[in-house]
Amino acid sequence: MTSRRSERAALPLPEGPDLGLVLGGLDMVVLKRELDDTFLLLTEPTAWFGEMLGTVRAAGARVSLRGASDYLDYFLFDAAEFWLRGAPGRVRSGPWLEAESGGERHALEAQALLSKNESFLILEHLGEAYDAQVRVLQSARDHLLKEEALEQEVLRRTQSIRLREEEIAMRLLAAAAARDGETGSHVRRIGLYAAAIGEALGWKTSRIADLRVAAPMHDVGKIGIPDAILRKPGALTEAEFRIMQDHTVIGARMLGNSDIPLLCMAREIALSHHEKWDGRGYPQHLVGEQIPIAARIVAIVDVYDAMVHRRVYKPPIPEPEVLASMERGAGRDFDPALFDVFLGILPTIRAIRDSYLDEAV
Amino acid sequence: MIQLKLCMVGAFAVGKSSLVQRYVQSIFSEKYHTTVGVKIDKKDVALGAAKVRLMIWDLAGEDCFSALRPTFMRGAAGYLLVADGTRAHTLDAALDLSRQIEAAQGPLPFALVLNKEDLLDEWQIVTPHIDALERRGVRLFRCSAKSGAGVQAMFEHFALGSLKGRAS
Numbered sequence: 001m002t003s004r005r006s007e008r009a010a011l012p013l014p015e016g017p018d019l020g021l022v023l024g025g026l027d028m029v030v031l032k033r034e035l036d037d038t039f040l041l042l043t044e045p046t047a048w049f050g051e052m053l054g055t056v057r058a059a060g061a062r063v064s065l066r067g068a069s070d071y072l073d074y075f076l077f078d079a080a081e082f083w084l085r086g087a088p089g090r091v092r093s094g095p096w097l098e099a100e101s102g103g104e105r106h107a108l109e110a111q112a113l114l115s116k117n118e119s120f121l122i123l124e125h126l127g128e129a130y131d132a133q134v135r136v137l138q139s140a141r142d143h144l145l146k147e148e149a150l151e152q153e154v155l156r157r158t159q160s161i162r163l164r165e166e167e168i169a170m171r172l173l174a175a176a177a178a179r180d181g182e183t184g185s186h187v188r189r190i191g192l193y194a195a196a197i198g199e200a201l202g203w204k205t206s207r208i209a210d211l212r213v214a215a216p217m218h219d220v221g222k223i224g225i226p227d228a229i230l231r232k233p234g235a236l237t238e239a240e241f242r243i244m245q246d247h248t249v250i251g252a253r254m255l256g257n258s259d260i261p262l263l264c265m266a267r268e269i270a271l272s273h274h275e276k277w278d279g280r281g282y283p284q285h286l287v288g289e290q291i292p293i294a295a296r297i298v299a300i301v302d303v304y305d306a307m308v309h310r311r312v313y314k315p316p317i318p319e320p321e322v323l324a325s326m327e328r329g330a331g332r333d334f335d336p337a338l339f340d341v342f343l344g345i346l347p348t349i350r351a352i353r354d355s356y357l358d359e360a361v
Numbered sequence: 362m363i364q365l366k367l368c369m370v371g372a373f374a375v376g377k378s379s380l381v382q383r384y385v386q387s388i389f390s391e392k393y394h395t396t397v398g399v400k401i402d403k404k405d406v407a408l409g410a411a412k413v414r415l416m417i418w419d420l421a422g423e424d425c426f427s428a429l430r431p432t433f434m435r436g437a438a439g440y441l442l443v444a445d446g447t448r449a450h451t452l453d454a455a456l457d458l459s460r461q462i463e464a465a466q467g468p469l470p471f472a473l474v475l476n477k478e479d480l481l482d483e484w485q486i487v488t489p490h491i492d493a494l495e496r497r498g499v500r501l502f503r504c505s506a507k508s509g510a511g512v513q514a515m516f517e518h519f520a521l522g523s524l525k526g527r528a529s
Contacts, residue, residue: 070401070416071399071401074433074435074436077435078432094398094399094430095397095398095399096398096399096400096401097398097399097400097401099401099402105400107397107398109398130397130398133397134395134397137395137397138394138395141373141374141393141395141422142393144373145374145393148448
């Protein structure tokens with residue numbers, strides 16, 4: 001886009017001949033408003049203004065601007081309001097690109113101003129100033145686009161690393177859980193159920209991702225429980241049960257002493273997933289919101305999943321019975337508000353359950 | 362001839378100017394050229410029995426450097442809210458612009474245009490999100506300024522809808 005500075009004679013203006021000379025040197029036209037759409041041309045017309053009007057006029061001519069330019073029509077509405085208000089100052093149209101019949105476009109800007117109760121309109125060819133503004137913005141936006149692309153690449157690679165880590169964790173956890181008769185699908189489901197609740201709670205994506213991996217680690221401490229107790233077919237004695245309860249503390253010890261948020265969350269879950277809302281749980285007998293929220297979530301989904309699936313010691317229980325039983329436990333065993341959230345996303349919970357069926361043992 | 366003013370609105374670099382260029386001039390440039398200010402293109406079309414001049418206002422992309430003037434919508438039959446399917450945040454920006462326009466100008470017909478369908482493998486705007494918008498009654502077009510797929514249909518279906526809306 002190029003600026004066309006035409007050689008124009010200056011119109012003697014009321015303020016003196018020098019002003020007309022100055023205006024003539026600028027790539028603009030100045031008009032004084034007479035009637036609604038009729039203006040008195042105060043400066044010699046530029047080539048682009050002549051093109052816009054379709055006829056060549058000289059300074060001193062009366063011109064109608066209506067229909068000369070679609071954008072100017074739009075701006076004259078704002079300008080008319082401004083002139084009517086009679087307030088001092090000016091209103092600008094912002095730049096627009098006016099098409100010429102040859103296909104070239106001129107960057108123009110209009111200003112309406114009021115001086116000594118007279119209404120003026122200035123049309124200016126922005127020329128180089130516009131080109132410079134475009135270059136600056138083009139460069140800034142190109143830079144933003146490059147940054148966006150880099151961020152996307154980092155995100156893509158981070159997700160890929162996280163998926164790999166998740167897969168390794170799930171395989172190791174499934175192997176550890178197999179000792180206890182649990183399946184790999186159970187391990188995955190617990191993470192997905194818990195993540196679905198985190199999502200329903202509006203958690204950040206990274207926190208949900210941590211919960212999805214940390215929740216399946218809740219029973220990792222069972223690795224430290226002797227086979228004779230862990231795999232005992234019958235009921236545990238009181239002494240055996242106390243040893244069994246230690247899996248929470250063992251798990252917390254295994255996952256402790258880390259600054260990694262995922263492992264900190266996993267430690268909380270391992271330690272507190274057997275706490276009860278009313279304080280009857282173990283190992284610390286925490287009450288209500290003293291129990292970390294991630295552990296409260298896992299307490300709900302672990303019980304649900306264990307009840308609706310077959311175990312070596314029991315057949316699957318129909319879901320309505322499971323939910324009725326858990327309902328009775330809300331406010332006693334479970335956080336009642338979280339249990340409501342769980343009920344609110346039951347369709348999602350069921351979809352996860354149906355997608356990860358227990359593999360045949 | 363009936364004149365219909367349509368405005369192109371959206372974040373920067375979503376392809377507003379490219380869509381207009383593809384529709385009006387049947388050309389496409391790979392290079393991104395930022396728009397500063399307003400550019401108006403015209404196209405005469407037959408919509409059903411009506412001869413219509415589409416006045417397409419291509420407005421500068423919204424970002425931290427330039428903000429939309431909702432008054433640009435004055436006299437418009439509607440606006441096309443453009444997002445880039447490969448950049449999820451451009452959908453949020455588009456929906457935010459729609460809220461700004463509605464707050465300033467009242468309800469105005471609009472359609473959401475998801476551009477860059479030729480890069481479907483790279484899309485970040487996912488189907489459940491799109492379905493949710495459609496369930497909310499948002500009119501939606503998928504198209505590609507690069508290949509031209511869906512571009513003419515998008516402009517003309519939206520214009521026809523606006524025309525019918527005006528007549529009723």
